Amino acid sequence: MSVTPTMSAPTARTSPAFLAASADNWRLALVLGVAVSAAAAAALPAAVAFWIVGAMAALVAVAFAVNAYRRRYYGGLLVAPAIAVLFTMNIFPLLWSLGLSFFAYQSNQQSIRFVGLGNYIKVLTNDIAAADNWHALTNTAMFVVLTVTAQMVVGFLLAMLFAKQFPLRKYLLILVLTPMMLSVVASGVFFTYYYDPTFGILSYVMNGIAGGQFILMDNKAGAVAGIVFADAWMWSPFVMLLVLAGLVSVPKYLYEAAAIDRVSAWRRFWTITFPYIRGLLMLALLFRTIEAFKLADLVILLTKGGNDTMTISYHLIRIANEQNKTSEGAAISYVMLFMVIVLTNLYLYLANRRNRES
Amino acid sequence: MASGPSIWERIGFRRSRGVAEAGWGRTLVVAGVSLVYFLPVLFIIFTAIKPQELALSVPPTLSPTSLFGLIPDRFVFTPTLENFGSVFSRVMTAGGLPEATGFDRFFFNSIVIATVSVLLALVLGTLAAYGFSRYPLKGNDTYLFIILTTRMLPAIVVIIPVILMFRAVGLSGSYSGIILLYTAFNLAFTIWMMKSFFDELSTDVEDAARIDGSSEARVFRKICLPQVVAGLAATFVFGLILTWNEFLFALLLTGPDTRTVPVAMNQAVSSGGRGTDWTLLAAIETLFLIPVFLVTFFLQEHLLRGVTFGTVRK
Numbered sequence: 001m002s003v004t005p006t007m008s009a010p011t012a013r014t015s016p017a018f019l020a021a022s023a024d025n026w027r028l029a030l031v032l033g034v035a036v037s038a039a040a041a042a043a044l045p046a047a048v049a050f051w052i053v054g055a056m057a058a059l060v061a062v063a064f065a066v067n068a069y070r071r072r073y074y075g076g077l078l079v080a081p082a083i084a085v086l087f088t089m090n091i092f093p094l095l096w097s098l099g100l101s102f103f104a105y106q107s108n109q110q111s112i113r114f115v116g117l118g119n120y121i122k123v124l125t126n127d128i129a130a131a132d133n134w135h136a137l138t139n140t141a142m143f144v145v146l147t148v149t150a151q152m153v154v155g156f157l158l159a160m161l162f163a164k165q166f167p168l169r170k171y172l173l174i175l176v177l178t179p180m181m182l183s184v185v186a187s188g189v190f191f192t193y194y195y196d197p198t199f200g201i202l203s204y205v206m207n208g209i210a211g212g213q214f215i216l217m218d219n220k221a222g223a224v225a226g227i228v229f230a231d232a233w234m235w236s237p238f239v240m241l242l243v244l245a246g247l248v249s250v251p252k253y254l255y256e257a258a259a260i261d262r263v264s265a266w267r268r269f270w271t272i273t274f275p276y277i278r279g280l281l282m283l284a285l286l287f288r289t290i291e292a293f294k295l296a297d298l299v300i301l302l303t304k305g306g307n308d309t310m311t312i313s314y315h316l317i318r319i320a321n322e323q324n325k326t327s328e329g330a331a332i333s334y335v336m337l338f339m340v341i342v343l344t345n346l347y348l349y350l351a352n353r354r355n356r357e358s
Numbered sequence: 359m360a361s362g363p364s365i366w367e368r369i370g371f372r373r374s375r376g377v378a379e380a381g382w383g384r385t386l387v388v389a390g391v392s393l394v395y396f397l398p399v400l401f402i403i404f405t406a407i408k409p410q411e412l413a414l415s416v417p418p419t420l421s422p423t424s425l426f427g428l429i430p431d432r433f434v435f436t437p438t439l440e441n442f443g444s445v446f447s448r449v450m451t452a453g454g455l456p457e458a459t460g461f462d463r464f465f466f467n468s469i470v471i472a473t474v475s476v477l478l479a480l481v482l483g484t485l486a487a488y489g490f491s492r493y494p495l496k497g498n499d500t501y502l503f504i505i506l507t508t509r510m511l512p513a514i515v516v517i518i519p520v521i522l523m524f525r526a527v528g529l530s531g532s533y534s535g536i537i538l539l540y541t542a543f544n545l546a547f548t549i550w551m552m553k554s555f556f557d558e559l560s561t562d563v564e565d566a567a568r569i570d571g572s573s574e575a576r577v578f579r580k581i582c583l584p585q586v587v588a589g590l591a592a593t594f595v596f597g598l599i600l601t602w603n604e605f606l607f608a609l610l611l612t613g614p615d616t617r618t619v620p621v622a623m624n625q626a627v628s629s630g631g632r633g634t635d636w637t638l639l640a641a642i643e644t645l646f647l648i649p650v651f652l653v654t655f656f657l658q659e660h661l662l663r664g665v666t667f668g669t670v671r672k
Contacts, residue, residue: 078489
């Protein structure tokens with residue numbers, strides 16, 4: 001990156017001939033790379049072949065980079081390193097598990113057999129497996145609605161509290177942000193303590209008020225409430241931070257003008273404040289919905305899926321990790337991914353349409 | 359008559375305020391709410407300085423001080439720093455001598471892995487975001503959506519191929535493996551966030567610099583980058599908070615030498631079959647909270663300004 005093109009550099013160079021040993025001859029590098037990689041993968045053990053394939057990938061990448069630089073494809077040049085990392089660590093494993101979902105494969109067995117759409121048919125229609133999946137999915141939908149609603153409402157109200165500048169604001173804000181920074185292991189385990197029927201603080205307080213033994217988690221409503229409360233407590237600060245960022249960005253002269261015109265607080269909110277936070281509310285909603293679909297850790301720590309609180313993500317961990325049904329798990333997750341993508345696109349479409357209208 | 363603000367006005371009791379300012383009244387209200395919100399964290403911190411035998415006492419002990427008699431004695435405990443010591447060295451077997459727990463190493467691992475991967479993601483992600491923003495490729499939006507998609511699947515789906523891949527090439531249990539993985543997982547968020555910051559910048563100054571003969575690299579370094587410092591800080595904090603507490607990948611992909619604190623914490627408090635060691639857990643979490651708390655506190659102003667700048671102003 002240190003070399004900089006001068007204004008006199010030609011904007012369009014011709015491509016090098018196929019066999020020219022030039023640093024920007026990416027066609028030759030690609031053919032050579034694929035050939036050597038294939039030979040190495042076929043003939044050598046995986047640990048050695050990997051590094052050879054890696055070196056070949058680097059060679060091809062360098063050829064592409066030099067080519068892009070000489071011909072001024074800056075976009076590709078800038079994006080490529082990030083895409084390369086994302087591809088090896090995320091997209092390639094994703095495609096791998098997509099492939100696995102068409103096979104019968106268990107991670108504790110050697111055998112692997114092609115079954116086509118068999119896994120998908122099983123997870124969607126089988127009497128036992130599909131019933132569990134749909135049930136976990138319904139529970140997840142319930143958790144998504146409840147936790148996201150709670151986070152949006154609490155986060156929004158907290159942001160309204162912090163919207164104005166006041167003494168010590170900086171120090172109070174960090175107190176509210178702290179729950180987000182806790183490790184979910186620690187906060188989840190401590191919530192089991194707060195809810196504990198014998199030692200817990202909640203039961204101690206409730207016993208004092210109502211008398212008798214108060215047990216929160218002994219029915220579905222209580223267990224769900226416990227999980228939703230813990231999750232909303234941890235992640236409302238995230239929503240708060242985004243909304244607050246919107247609130248502090250509203251130009252002050254708008255409020256001053258509104259004060260002169262004696263606009264009511266209600267109207268002031270909808271006509272001045274809301275347009276500034278709408279985009280951020282939407283962003284918070286998007287990120288929290290994606291995360292809520294993945295809710296598993298708190299359920300594992302608080303109820304272990306008992307009292308009918310199994311979520312699809314925890315169900316998936318059980319199937320893929322504890323029962324070693326790798327390919328079945330992959331099939332479930334792709335059904336789930338499909339739903340999240342549909343939801344996200346619907347949502348991005350609505351958000352864009354609102355933007356265009358205003 | 360004295361001119362200038364009076365002493366009352368200086369500490370907040372101003373007679374006339376701007377529309378975006380409030381006084382000590384607001385401070386009192388918000389302090390009440392914030393303290394209630396902070397209580398569960400405060401309880402964890404207090405548990406960290408509690409004598410071990412009081413961890414599960416009924417009624418629960420709530421405070422290290424009686425606040426001049428305000429809190430009844432049965433809720434008060436005598437604070438101790440013992441638990442912090444036992445994070446790093448404690449008796450493992452009955453009747454044995456205290457042994458080192460290796461937590462100094464785990465804290466070091468957490469700091470190195472989180473910092474390096476978040477910074478790496480920040481460098482790669484910022485370059486990519488600049489590319490997506492300034493030199494749109496064919497199908498730019500499609501690339502961006504695919505990048506977002508990588509955050510939608512539960513980690514467990516990616517983990518099985520990643521484990522197989524890491525085992526095959528010997529990256530399992532190494533620093534580079536987990537750092538690369540975390541880098542990839544931070545990239546999606548970094549790219550989306552930084553792209554929105556670059557999109558907000560006015561291109562007039564950049565074009566002027568180009569006409570004056572600045573190279574593309576110089577325009578990026580001298581003109582664009584200084585304008586998004588706030589965004590870099592905000593992205594860094596968000597990435598740090600998420601990476602710092604990541605559990606599942608760390609559990610499955612780190613070895614004894616590269617173990618991070620969340621994994622070690624989980625093992626330390628549930629080993630030995632004696633149930634949860636509450637004071638130990640609280641002590642680890644309290645120590646573990648300090649670095650990320652300090653970073654967030656010092657970058658707080660950037661955090662607010664940064665997010666604002668990036669996503670709202672159009």
